[in-house]
Amino acid sequence: MSPRTNPHKVTADDNPLRDPRDRRLPRIAGPSGLVIFGVTGDLARKKLLPAVYDLTNRGLLPPGFGLTGFARRDWETQDFAQIVHDSVKKYARTPFREATWRQLAEGIRFVQGEFDDPEAFERLATTVHDLDVERGTGGNHAFYLSVPPSAFPIVCRQLAKSGLSKSREGSWRRVVIEKPFGHDLESARALNDVVSEVFEPDDVFRIDHYLGKETVQNLLVLRFANQMFEPIWNAHYVDHVQITMAEDIGIGGRAGYYDGIGAARDVIQNHLIQLLALTAMEEPVSFSPEDLRAEKIKVLSAVRVPRDLAKHTARGQYSAGWQGGEEVVGYLEEQGIPAESTTETFAAIRVDIDTRRWAGVPFYLRTGKRLGHRVTEIAVVFKRAPHLPFESTATQELGNNALVIRVQPDEGVTLRFGAKVPGTAMEVRDVTMDFGYGHAFTESSPEAYERLILDVLLGDPPLFPRHEEVELSWKILDPITKSWAAKGKPEPYRSGTWGPASAEAMMARDGRTWRAP
């Protein structure tokens, strides 16, 4: 018989069904809807819409979820639903289930309009309100601006004017923006002014999909959950750090966006500097967003750019060549690129960090298009042992020890160290110990966008950079891009190679070489 006691109280902060010890229970987002601007774009079709389906399939979205598309196309809701259906079938990670699809499809809406048309936003406001009534989204809506940054101001203003950006008591409105966050410090501030006029800082989510990758979060686990790495994570043991993001593709159809922006602004400013911050920062006192951000800001504010930029940076532009067995054109021959363009497609820079931990340890960042192959990695290269009790001939082939965190593809961690070559002679050679995520854990780890979209709906921002970080990274990059702008054309490099000769020269000057990633 049930004991005669009063039932447990349910309050906003205390749900008796959520036992803190119960780690099976999934965190399901509360009633909410997502409005995507620019649903016809590549990102929406290949990443966002499939991620929304995958989240539904994993049971992590609220039952009455609303998905609204906003675009110029003359579509009806059914047409949009068809687009979602097709992109889900083609790109979703989890298997297609009719029942899941029906559940998602019931919440799909489409609003046709131009960004400068106030009536379209009135229609959007009505649609969103209808979703609250028909689907019970509770007035909670996130606006995903998958549009060029030049359109941010107008969309933000329209959201404010139509009242969409304002939430009622007890509900929320959030905005999600994608990089680039401006093209220099000044424009980043201007952009931030526009967005912060309309949304509170806590309601602005800047998406950097790299930060949603498992490996990046694993970097924090590797550093701070283990005992054996942190003691050597400093200038006593580390010689230098190389952070690389290489792409094998060219600019594809993004000529309009890419020309005038270039590799440094496109990649270094956001991805590489964020990876640098996570690699170099001190241990945060907790993993709360505020504490994590405090450490990132601290380390970014200690980053120093070299005085002689010509000696410690390199830039290049890919020229025609053969890559992976296919003939490819040079950057200047790409469609939509002016023949005299000085935009760089390869950028490498050295920065130093003025802290006790990193004094004298250079961080080298490089990125480029049409390089050897697609790879993103952080390599922590250690100093050589101070004394080698072997014949010098025995250790000729021994390089520096290195710990490499591979972000993509084939996420994992590699450790490089010396081992004896079997045989009677004493001979030491480098070997690698390889940990692949895919070997030890799930093959089906969630896509970065799934994680990020869920975090937006849950209002959980640890992985999103804040405006202060964006400003600091522009402060690092601005002097470099300014100096490049005064120097004319970047050095050409053959497609399918690891960049221009000046990149090698820049490392050689410091007595180092780039790793072959």
Place this chain on the structure above:
Amino acid sequence: MIIEMPSTTTNDVNKRLVKLRDEGGAVALGRVLTLVIDVGDHGVEAAIEAANFASREHPCRVIVIAPNNDRESNELDAQIRIGGDAGASEVIVLHPSGELRGHGDTLVIPLLLPDAPIVAWWPYEPPANPAADPIGRMAQRRITDSTECSQSLQTLQRLSTVYSPGDTDLAWTRITLWRGLLAAALDQPPYESVTRAVVAGNSTHPSVDLIAAWLAQELRCPVEIERQPDAPAITLVSLERKSGPIVLDRPDGKTAALRQPDQPEHRIALPIRQLSECLAEELRRLDADEVYADVLTKGLARL
């Protein structure tokens, strides 16, 4: 690839595994755990299939013990499966006969991965006390499946009397999604206590009792069970509150309807979970499930 090794020893099986790794470059180092499956008198294929699926999420070495009762001599037949026949795992099937049947643990010990956790799984009838069983004793985690037992509810009651940290039952795993949805419903206003709960479902399905016990344990309100002879698992949970009930209704075992006062009805895809999915969830955590412990040892008594 399937390699048959009739009348062999675990030592030879081990040697063969090392050789296979050398030849094929199969990496055993990434394996995170050893899963020992005791199928009793049942066939091995269904369990191996589920384990292979789960191994894609948790690469493991799978050791299946299936005694051969037709032979009297003290012998061991073994089978190694790798590659396409073993998912992301390597499967070793052991068929001991005669007296060897009583020494399953000593057959398994030489084949365990070094320094990796051990999970024991009884896909059918579990031993009377899993934690005291020779194989259960070695394991950090012991998975039983009362749903597959001939006397499901009695098995569940019996397991509750011998619970020991690390025990878990797949009937509990099968209700995770239900529990998630119900908890999420209570996250939203109005914040009112649940005064009474009703759970309806198949008369002999232990998941029905476990979800009722969970509600009774966490909400401390009267919980009533409506037993339906031929229903597919759980069909309905209703949480009664002052402003009206929250009802999660899944009559067909596929799509559920969520009804709340002043809210539109929601349809949710909520298919009955596959065995492989449940096993993968079980392997995700290897520490004791304290909530399950409370529900099993205290919650069931509240019904």
